[in-house]
Amino acid sequence: NHIFGVEIPRATNFIVTIVNLIKEIPNFSLTPALIGLGGLAIIMVLKKLKRSFPSALLVVVLSIIIVRIFQLDTHGLSIVGNVPSGFPSFELPEITLQTVLKVTPVALIICLISFIESLAIAKTLAARHGKFDIDSNKELMGLGLAKIIGSFFQAFPNTGSFTRSAINEQSGARTGLASIFASMFIGLTLLLFTDFFYYLPNAILAAIVISAVFSLIDIKEAMHLFHTDRQDFMVLMITFFFTLGLGVQQGVFFGIGLSALFILYRVSIPHYAVLGKLPEAGVFKNKLRYQEAQDEESILIIRYDDDIFFGNSDHFTDCILSEINKHPKTRDLVLDISSISFVDSTGLRQMKILFKIIREQEIRIHLTGAKGVVRDIFRKNNIYDEIGEDNFHFNIQGALDDIEKTENQLIK
DSSP: OOTOOOOOOOOOSHHHHHHHHHHHHGGGOOHHHHHHHHHHHHHHHHHOOOTTSSSHHHHHHHHHHHHHTGGGGGGGGBOOOOOOOOOOOOOOOOOHHHHHHHHHHHHHHHHHHHHHHHHHHHHHHHHHOOOOOOOHHHHHHHHHHHHHHHHHHTTTOOOOOHHHHHHHHHHOEEEEEEHHHHHHHEEEIIIOOOOOGGTTTHHHHHHHHHHHHHTTTHHHHHHHHHHHHHHHHHHHHHHHHHHHHHHHHHHHHHHHHHHHHHHHHHSSOOOOEEEEETTTTOOOOOTTOOOBBBBBTEEEEEOOOOOTTTTTTHHHHHHHHHHHHTTTOEEEEEEOOTTTTOOOHHHHHHHHHHHHHHHHHEEEEEEEOOOOOHHHHHHHHTHHHHHHHGGGGSSHHHHHHHHHHHHHHOOO
């Protein structure tokens, strides 16, 4: 609006904004365009030359002087005008049951979106500086307190701002003290200096916001995801286009839903591996990755790499039986469950069915590496009785030693 001096209705998505902007082409005003784009160019050039230089502040001062001298506000340039001085007054909000019922659904959506946006900004800026110690609980508490306190001063529900956070970061801010000092200066400005901003062009404010938003466009990260994680890249792009087409709220919710679907898909088909022994190292590794890994035809060693629950219990059964069918000479199945931390009731039921099928094929079952919590689950659900106490081992090598000992006894 302010860069081109036109009136475009506020829209929730990018497409409507562009359509409305095209309709207003005949009404474009040259003066705000020159001021706004000129200010944007100066800010971007100065940022390139010296990042810490207060380019936005310089442009604000220069634009106020130029507008005041040449009276550009009389030539179609929109200015800030009168800024009310003083602080907002303290006032208790009127709370009634009808108001609470009416406001609650909208308030929940505002809180959720504001928290997601604020946390996303915090994590993005922290990662940019090599820091990852963002406490989401403290972020939520801070946002909640700010909203509660602000409600007594007629404030809008607040959140972390993409644009203002970017401006803050570009200015060299690194701690919360930057916000404290900023609030102090805003307070002084509201009390003493509001008259100085009368001739500030809205086009310059727009230029400052646009210059800050440019820094949030991270094409390198998108390309990195394209090469390293196609699923995350797909979530990124679909969320991006849905946000442009439908709005921030719909885009964020769609992105969350799509991420959840990908997670469910991944946990429904966990990784598993058929293992063999590396003679020199004395460890057991995936035979597909280590061609030199050795095994015996009569012994099948499988490691399952995730918890077993209703979502993947069929996959667990199918992959074990599939590998047994691929190794028809199997007489002993060694199942490494060291990666499993939990088995739900559906998983336990599938386990019992699987073990029954395997025993009917006259294959002995050996479980290795069971964690304490898993052993407790097995005891409560009689898995020990199904397999036998002696067929639980601390590690794979212990299972193989027991198999060898049993074979020697049978030979004798």
